[in-house]
Amino acid sequence: MRRLPIAIVAGHVGLTCAGSCAGASSDAPSDTSTYASSDTSAYAADASTLASSGAPPEGPTYYRDIAPILAARCTECHRSGGIAPFAISTYEEAAPFAALIARTAVERSMPPFNLDNGGGCNTYVGAPWLSEADIATLATWAQAGAPAGEITGETLESPTAWRLDRVDLTISMPAPYAPTQPIIDDYRCFIVEPDLPQDAFVTAFEVRLGRPDVVHHLTLYALDSAEDEQAAADLDAAEEGPGYTCFGDTIVPSRWLVGSGPSDRGGDLPAGTGLRIGAGRKAVLQMHYNWQNGTAPDRTVIDLKLEPVVEHEAVIARIADTKLELPPGLPAVTESNEMTMDADYTVWGVWPHMHNLGKQLRVTANHGASESCLAQVNRYQFHWQRFAFYEQPLHVLAGDTLQITCTYDTTSRDTTTRWGFGTDDEMCIGFFYITRNG
Ligand code: HEC
Structure with missing residues (x-):
């Protein structure tokens, strides 16, 4: 077992999508x-x-x-x-x-x-x-053949969609961007400038997609130093048009702030917690466009609710199995990995992540003889990824062992599948929204 400090999730390990990551709506057969x-x-x-x-x-x-x-x-x-x-x-x-x-x-x-x-x-x-x-x-x-029963005449409304109750900062793409042909999965990074007078914490966010039909998902990353900002500016300057190409990756060191998968338009982060944006610092908005759905120009906006202070500063950490090797032709291939916690943390939420072959995922924490369950996925669907927050936050202690187990169906493959960002690669990750205690 390798002993690892808990890794804070940075741009190069953030949410990615295999190349076949079609928008949820695009996937739906049009013929009902x-x-x-x-x-x-x-x-x-x-x-x-x-x-x-x-x-x-x-x-x-x-x-x-x-x-x-x-x-x-x-x-x-x-x-x-x-x-x-x-x-x-x-x-x-x-x-x-x-x-x-x-x-x-x-x-x-x-x-x-x-x-x-x-x-x-x-x-x-x-x-x-x-x-x-x-x-x-x-x-x-x-x-029973779908009986109608007696007409009630009542109109039933769906619950109204969640909306942000206060907007403190709106982050917008610097210019509209039209996904380029012939890349089906176009990952584009845009430098955005929150330019806050002092540090602040994101406590809720709402995503407003410019073109919901062409956007698959997005991730907003904080840049924490002038050096990282310069590196991103250099990449941007080297390419024509707004932003730069960033397949699966912001390429420069960065820290996850907001992630939104298909159909996930945002929400409140757990009360008393928030993710820091440094005073005067820039950020990178990574957009994943699905060119198959069209090339209409998109200009997506994220509204943020901010607090000057929060009780607990949160970060996104992960446990992953980056060494996975999946033999082809098997209905259930299981991979697992462990890591040992370097400190005490409160764990508030989880985002399980695999690619298209992923079926089940489980994360447990072992404290001596006892085991607690952090996440259980029984029937993974690639398109429906998002953060989910526990009704009862969990605690993990220094020395606890976290274990992740992922199961894949490789019957559609005839060669070994390995870790990677690409269409035919796989991942096995539990992202966790955590705050450090003590
Ligand atoms: C968040 C949006 C959303 C909600 C809520 C939702 N669906 Fe769906 N549903 C979809 C989409 C999008 C598809 C197209 C397939 C896909 O993307 O998974 C779909 C597909 C389906 C299908 C076809 C699946 C198949 O296997 O062919 C059925 C049936 C269905 N939904 C029933 C339901 C029922 C019943 C509920 C409520 C209990 C529900 N859906 C709630 C978005 C939703």
């Missing part, structure tokens, strides 16, 4: 009949198992039982004009999809959330997670 005509027998076994365990005697109906679940958990995306490929906000829209709705609910692939929120390994603030009862209701309803 693919969904509607799907074979319903595939889920029937699951549905009947669930039905026997909790179906109300008269059976669930759309208006009474289903519409409230879909409104609370689904229609913010599955409505006309939403990011999902089809709407399910009326009976006429939802009924043809009943079987698929039930299947994704049973599999827990919808609503999209990578972490297990079942309670066996933490629960997360605002987790989009169906209860077992809701899953049983959806499955029973689908199996």
Whole structure:
């Protein structure tokens, strides 16, 4: 076992995306009949198992039982004009999809959330997670042929999207940028100038994408020295147009401030914590564009809420297995790595990260004989990455051993897969939002 100090996440290890990292919406088949005509027998076994365990005697109906679940958990995306490929906000829209709705609910692939929120390994603030009862209701309803029931006439609204309650600083790309052909995955870094009169801490952020159809994800990194700022300025000057090319990497030393995956428009960081932006310092905004979705010029903006002081300064740290080597042709290849903590920390949140072959991920902390679970991913979906904050923050102590285990399906490969930023490379990372104690 290697003994490592906890690594603060810098630009060269930040969130990256393999080359096939299409935008969530681009991935969605445009022809909804693919969904509607799907074979319903595939889920029937699951549905009947669930039905026997909790179906109300008269059976669930759309208006009474289903519409409230879909409104609370689904229609913010599955409505006309939403990011999902089809709407399910009326009976006429939802009924043809009943079987698929039930299947994704049973599999827990919808609503999209990578972490297990079942309670066996933490629960997360605002987790989009169906209860077992809701899953049983959806499955029973689908199996019964999606009965409408009595029309209630009630209009059910989806919960309103989270918005920042105060904007202290807006960080904008210096100029519009049109993703260049013929790079499908265009990573572009823009130098931005918060230019704060004194140090301040980011406590919440909201991302406003210029072109949601072409942006896949973004990461904002702090530059902590004049030297690093100069290095970034040199890269910028060496290339035409705004910004510089930065595949998977800001290239210069930098520190993660804000990360936002597809469909993640921001949120509050845990109360009492924040990420520092140094007085007068610049930052780098790394945008990942997906040229397949178009080349319209984008000018994305991030609104930040700042505090002059916070109780606990946070950083993003990671545990990773950078030595992974995955033999091809196997349905489940497991890799793991360990590290020993150099000090006591409070762990507030986690962002699991693998590429397209990733299936499961687990991070545990071992204190002597006892083990605590930091993260459990049962069914990894590459497009749905984001930070999730624990309802109960965790503590790890100096000397504790952290272990990460990632499982991959390599049946689609015929050569060994290794660590890297590229399309065919893999990663195994748990990013953690931590504050140091003492
Ligand atoms: C955050 C946005 C979002 C939410 C919330 C959401 N979906 Fe989806 N859903 C999508 C997108 C986008 C797709 C297209 C596939 C993808 O990107 O994963 C999708 C795909 C689907 C599919 C097709 C999947 C397949 O395997 O073919 C079904 C069925 C579905 N969603 C049902 C639901 C149900 C039921 C809920 C609520 C319990 C829900 N979704 C909540 C965004 C969302």
